[in-house]
Amino acid sequence: MRFARLGPAGAENPVVIEGDRALDLRPITTDVDGAFLAGDGIARARTALAAGDLPELTDAAALRVGSPIARPSAVYCIGMNYAAHAAESGSEPPTELVMFMKSPNTVVGPFDDVAIPPGSAKTDWEVELGIVIGRRTERLVSPAASADHIAGYVVVNDVSERDWQLARSGGQWSKGKSAPGFCPTGPWLVTADELDPHDVRLRSFVNGEPRQDSRTSDLIFSIDTIVWQLSQYLTLEPGDLVLTGTPEGVALSGRFPYLTAGDVVELEVDGLGRQRQRYVAA
Numbered sequence: 434m435r436f437a438r439l440g441p442a443g444a445e446n447p448v449v450i451e452g453d454r455a456l457d458l459r460p461i462t463t464d465v466d467g468a469f470l471a472g473d474g475i476a477r478a479r480t481a482l483a484a485g486d487l488p489e490l491t492d493a494a495a496l497r498v499g500s501p502i503a504r505p506s507a508v509y510c511i512g513m514n515y516a517a518h519a520a521e522s523g524s525e526p527p528t529e530l531v532m533f534m535k536s537p538n539t540v541v542g543p544f545d546d547v548a549i550p551p552g553s554a555k556t557d558w559e560v561e562l563g564i565v566i567g568r569r570t571e572r573l574v575s576p577a578a579s580a581d582h583i584a585g586y587v588v589v590n591d592v593s594e595r596d597w598q599l600a601r602s603g604g605q606w607s608k609g610k611s612a613p614g615f616c617p618t619g620p621w622l623v624t625a626d627e628l629d630p631h632d633v634r635l636r637s638f639v640n641g642e643p644r645q646d647s648r649t650s651d652l653i654f655s656i657d658t659i660v661w662q663l664s665q666y667l668t669l670e671p672g673d674l675v676l677t678g679t680p681e682g683v684a685l686s687g688r689f690p691y692l693t694a695g696d697v698v699e700l701e702v703d704g705l706g707r708q709r710q711r712y713v714a715a
Contacts, residue, residue, distance in 0.1 A: 434479060435621040436465045436585075438499040439490065442542070445499040448490055449478055450621060455493035460486055465622065466503035467672030470567045470584045475624055499542040501587060501622035502565055505674045508535040508616060509663060510591060512606065514653050514678025521686035530654055530662045533606040535591070539616035540674065543708030547592060547614045548715040549694060555595035556692045556712070559679035560637040560645050560700040562630060563589035564656065565622055570669035579660035582669070585624040588705045589676050590617040590698065595685050618674070620706045630656050633703040635680060640697055644689060647680030654678075 438445035439455060447458040447465045461481050462469045481487050490496075512531035513519040519526045541547075549556045567584030591610065598609025632650040636643065654662070659677055663669060684691045692698070694714040701707040 434475065434482075434624045434627065436478075437501050437619065437621050438465055438503070439493055439496040440499065441497060442499065446490065448493065449482055449487060451482070455490040456482065456487035457490045458487060460488075464503045465501060467506065467670055470565070471569070471671035475567075475584065497542060498544055498620050500540050500618040501620065502540075502618065502672055502674065504537050504540055505672045506537065506670045508537055508540065508674045508676065509669075510535055510610065510676040511654065511659055511678045515647060515651050515680040516653060517647075517651075517681035518679055518683070521681050521683070526653055530659065532663070533610065535607065535616050536611040539611055539614065540618050541614045541616065543588065543617050543619035543706075543710075545614060545617060545710065546713045547617065547710045548713055549692060550594060550612045551715045553594050553596070554691065555684070557593045557595050557684045558637055558639065558644070558692065558698045558700070559591040559593060559683055560635045560702070561589045561591050561676045561679050562633065562635060562649055562702050562705070563587040563618065564660065564675040564677060566669045566671055566673040566675065567625075568671050570660065570664050573661045573664040576655070576657035576661040579657040580625065582660060583625045584671070585622045586628050586630050586705055587618050587622055587674070588620070588700060588702045588708055589674070590700050590708065590710065591676050591679060592616065595691070617708055617710055620708060623705050628704045635702050636700070637682065638699045639689070639692070645680050645682035649677070651680065652678060
């Protein structure tokens with residue numbers, strides 16, 4: 434199934450996307466959030482869809498597309514998880530999982546404008562496959578146990594301000610990761626039963642020119658390993674978002690300029706859709 438949230442920021446309506454139709458989920462839930470996922474919401478939505486209990490949202494095409502999940506309790510990010518990206522960042526591939534966090538209020542719609550922060554000269558793009566957690570997750574016994582805790586997957590842009598992340602970080606990356614709008618997410622939450630995330634293609638483009646092009650099969654730490662390892666150190670809650678890392682081809686490499694007002698970034702992950710943001714002055 435593909436879930437989306439349509440409407441003005443802060444007042445999105447939850448829907449199921451079926452072909453070219455958006456079917457209203459409000460007969461069974463007020464939102465696609467942690468409570469919905471934890472309460473067997475995907476199965477309830479599937480039952481309601483099969484029974485014809487979800488009316489079509491007839492004005493869907495005219496509505497803004499929001500993030501397909503409501504604000505998560507946490508956004509966890511895995512750094513340098515592609516060897517080539519670690520190299521372009523000037524680092525050796527990690528032997529331990531590198532984790533940092535983005536503020537949950539960075540999560541916005543996939544087509545929303547992104548403001549370049551005042552004083553920023555190094556705003557960068559990063560296409561990533563995102564994991565949406567489906568139920569409370571802690572101390573998993575093995576990577577194989579991770580699949581039962583994953584609700585689905587999304588496209589995410591881990592927008593970064595590299596000077597704040599690295600030179601002005603104080604040793605932590607989150608300062609350069611948490612400006613408003615720095616986590617465009619969606620357009621859809623695709624349920625785990627409809628995607629094999631272990632070998633899908635990720636691509637990004639700036640002003641129509643290709644930048645990143647890789648596959649999740651090149652991840653250093655696999656999808657299942659990420660969730661398992663995180664669960665050893667913290668508790669993942671339903672609706673939490675986990676970013677799995679970005680491949681090479683970002684501005685940090687020195688091969689491409691950083692973003693400026695007027696630039697357009699497009700990102701896609703096979704099976705998860707495509708997003709597009711225009712970058713504007715703050």
